[in-house]
Amino acid sequence: MRAKIRKEIGDAKLCSLVDEARDASNKEQMAIILRFVDTEGFLRERFFAIVHVTDTTAATLKKEISDALSCYDLYIINIRGQGYDGASNMRGSWNGLQALFLKDCSFAYYVHCFAHRLQLALTATAEKELMVNVIQTHWSSNFDSLCSMIDMYSSVITVLENMMNDGASNSIRGEASDNGDNKSALSTLQEKSLDILSAMNYVSTTKTLLRTLREEGFDLLLSHVKEVCVKYNIEIPHMEAHYKSGTGRSCQHNDSITIEHHYQFDVFIAAIDFQIEELNNRFKDDAVELLKFSCALEPKENFKLLNVDHIY
Structure with a gap:
C-alpha cells in the first residue's frame, strides 16, 4: 500500500x-x-x-x-x-x-490542528466557569442514554419530523422543529467536505457574536431572568443595592458597586471576555491569515476565490 x-x-x-x-x-x-x-x-x-x-x-x-x-x-x-x-x-x-x-x-x-484548538478553548472556558466537575459527575449516568440515542438516531429524526408535521399542539410542533434545526446544524458541522475557509468564517463569526453579546446581551438576559423569577416566585434582589462579598463583609471598594454592576461586569462580561481571549489565543491571526491565503487557488465555482495578491 x-x-x-x-x-x-x-x-x-x-x-x-x-x-x-x-x-x-x-x-x-x-x-x-x-x-x-x-x-x-x-x-x-x-x-x-x-x-x-x-x-x-x-x-x-x-x-x-x-x-x-x-x-x-x-x-x-x-x-x-x-x-x-x-x-x-x-x-x-x-x-x-x-x-x-x-x-x-x-x-x-x-x-x-483546529479541532484540537477548539477543544482546548471549550475545555478552558468550562473550567473557568466551574462546569467540568458537574459534567464529570453526571456523565456516567447519561452515558447509556447517549449510546441509545446514537443507536436510534435515524428513528429519532423520523419521530421529530412526524411531530413537526402532526404534533398535537403548536408548542410540541415548535419544540420538535427546534430540535430538527439543531440536527441540521450538527450535520453541517460534521461534513467531511467542510473547507478551511468556511471553518475560518465560523471562527470569525463566533468572535463577532461574542462581542455583540458582550455589548448588548446583558439587559436582554436580565429581563429573561426576571421573568423566570416572577414565574416561579423567586425573590429578585434590588439591583441598585450595594454588592457585598460572599463572606458577608463589604470592603470600601464593594460599597461603591451595585448588585447589577457585579453581575454584569464581574460575571457576565468576565465570562465572555475569557471565551474571546481563548479563541484569540487558539486561533491567532497569522495562522488564520495563512490558511485563508491557501484558499486563493480553490477551484470551486470556476476559481471564485482566486486572489492574485494572496497568491503573491
Whole structure:
C-alpha cells in the first residue's frame, strides 16, 4: 500500500499530519498521514504508517518520521506543511517537532490542528466557569442514554419530523422543529467536505457574536431572568443595592458597586471576555491569515476565490 501511495505522490510536495497515543499494551504509537496533490491533480490524504516510538520527545518523533519517509524516497525538503496538536513537544518554537523540521525545510509551515484548538478553548472556558466537575459527575449516568440515542438516531429524526408535521399542539410542533434545526446544524458541522475557509468564517463569526453579546446581551438576559423569577416566585434582589462579598463583609471598594454592576461586569462580561481571549489565543491571526491565503487557488465555482495578491 505504501508503494502505491508513493506512486500517487510522484514528484509532488506534501504535508505531514502526525499524532501519537498509547495502545492497549501501553506502548507509544505514532500515526503518520500524508496530504498531497497526486499526479492527476486531485487532493489526496493517505494513512501512510503507524510507528512504535520509544518516547515522545521531538527528536525521537522527527527521526522516526524521517526514517519512515526516506524508506520510500520521500524527503523532508519536499514538506510544505505540518499538522499536529498543541503539545509542547509538537509546537515548541525552539525544540518542538515543528521547529526541528523547519530547520531542515523553511517552507514546512506548522498549523496547530483546529479541532484540537477548539477543544482546548471549550475545555478552558468550562473550567473557568466551574462546569467540568458537574459534567464529570453526571456523565456516567447519561452515558447509556447517549449510546441509545446514537443507536436510534435515524428513528429519532423520523419521530421529530412526524411531530413537526402532526404534533398535537403548536408548542410540541415548535419544540420538535427546534430540535430538527439543531440536527441540521450538527450535520453541517460534521461534513467531511467542510473547507478551511468556511471553518475560518465560523471562527470569525463566533468572535463577532461574542462581542455583540458582550455589548448588548446583558439587559436582554436580565429581563429573561426576571421573568423566570416572577414565574416561579423567586425573590429578585434590588439591583441598585450595594454588592457585598460572599463572606458577608463589604470592603470600601464593594460599597461603591451595585448588585447589577457585579453581575454584569464581574460575571457576565468576565465570562465572555475569557471565551474571546481563548479563541484569540487558539486561533491567532497569522495562522488564520495563512490558511485563508491557501484558499486563493480553490477551484470551486470556476476559481471564485482566486486572489492574485494572496497568491503573491
